[in-house]
Amino acid sequence: MEDSQLQDAVERFLKGEMGEAERAHFEQLRKSNPEIDQFVVETSLFLTRLNEFGDRKQFQSSLQEIHTDLLEAGAIKPVVNKAKVTDLFKKYRRVWAVAASIAGIIAITISGLMAYFTPNSQPQIEQLRREVSRLKTQTNILTNEVRDSAKITRVPQNEIFKFGGTGFLIDAKGYLVTNAHVIKDAKTIIVQSRGQEFKAAAVKIDLDRDLAILKIEDRDFKPFASLPYGFKKTGADLGEQIFTLGFPRDEIVYGEGYMSASTGFNGDTMSCQIAVAANPGNSGGPVFNRNGEVIGILSTRQTQTQGFVFAVTAKNIFKSLEDLKKDTVYQDIKMNTLSSVKGMERPQQIKKIEDCVFLVKTYQ
């Protein structure tokens, strides 16, 4: 059989166009001749491929026709291509979102940090009580232990020296005045003068005036005969020389200055402004005029401004005391108005006064 005939036969075989007898003959031929069988397999495979290829081509072109027809009939929506900008936006939408988030987070973080680290431009007042560091406390406890091995300790156990301020006697019997903020949150108050400690208790806390009256309740305390200084109700004039005593350290510290304004922070009429060096620990310290008369109690200073120190005027001590005297127990408290150190040289004045100025220590 010729190749061309054989191929024709294969094609008819594949299409199923062969008759019964011819088909049987063909099968027989394949079985008997492996070469022919090989040819049949190869050709049929190829023809199948070719037919499939043809079918697909047909189908593709018919799809194309269908598409055109449907588009014309309006059964499928034509799409207007969107502007390029939108495409770009869509394409990089995620990238933009990420970038924007990062930028946002950085901006917020930086502004947050700036706000945190930039000194606050709003003037503030700072209360001048002294916060005692932990280490200091430890040392204090140790020295106390050494010193108190001979004496009874006044410091309760498990309480630590937290804040320090200054206080001074208003009555020789053992009444002191200091700032209310100095003894704020205190569990135990210890006052100290010339290295000797006395236990004290608050008998009046006047938060409005930021004043506190303490009473020394300690058997070791020997009342003074009289106080060397007096209290001035009328206040002081601008430019008047003043001096202060206080405990910004564990040692008494002298400071000198002048009256600079008759009102306090933001026009507060209960206090006055003085120009003097003041540091944490000075709170509650007395402010004297040059006659040795108390004109106020040093209490606060303005932050960020040098030399703006505020003192509660002495008049308020009188008022506070009057309130206290409504309670009959404290009827006998008297505030001296006459100063016995008037006209003395400053060192002599201080020598007389310093015994009456106490370091106020609060324990929590």
Place this chain on the structure above:
Amino acid sequence: MNTAIQEKELLKGLAKNDKKAAETIYKDNYNMVQTLIINNNGSADDARDIFQETMIVLYEKARSGVFELNCQLKTYLYSVSRRLWLKRLQQLQKYHGRVESMAETVPVEEEIENHEQRNTQFLAMEKSLMSLGEPCKSLLEAYYLQKRSMTEIASSFGYTNADNAKNQKYKCLNRLKKIFFAQHKNNNGQ
């Protein structure tokens, strides 16, 4: 149930080259696929290409005789289109992570793989045909692709009779076969 029967009928029609069936499927599903492509960085042309390729996958599946649709036809077409478009995006390196899909999908990995194999085969066939030259190419196309009868071909190509044309067709087919298998070997050898 009704839709399932209808869809079966459509697939039968599609396998039998019924143009009406193909048109119905086309009309019912094209817009859905177009929306998917457009919403995922594609153009209308991309949508047409992808959908027509999907239709071919369906067509060849339907013709294979072993195809059983386990889900809605719509879901199947959507899944195939989505997969094809993902592949296309990856090739274009435009792919960034995901193709938004609102509709449910079914796994169609196998289909796509088969389809790609066939694609390479057909590409080889097309290449062989191209390198065959005229008039062989036209002759074979007329007979095997357009399914015209031998007498018709003989008259349009100017052969004196159908037998001559048949003889010529035989020679051409032999040449094509040689080219095709040579290429096949080359491809396998690579």
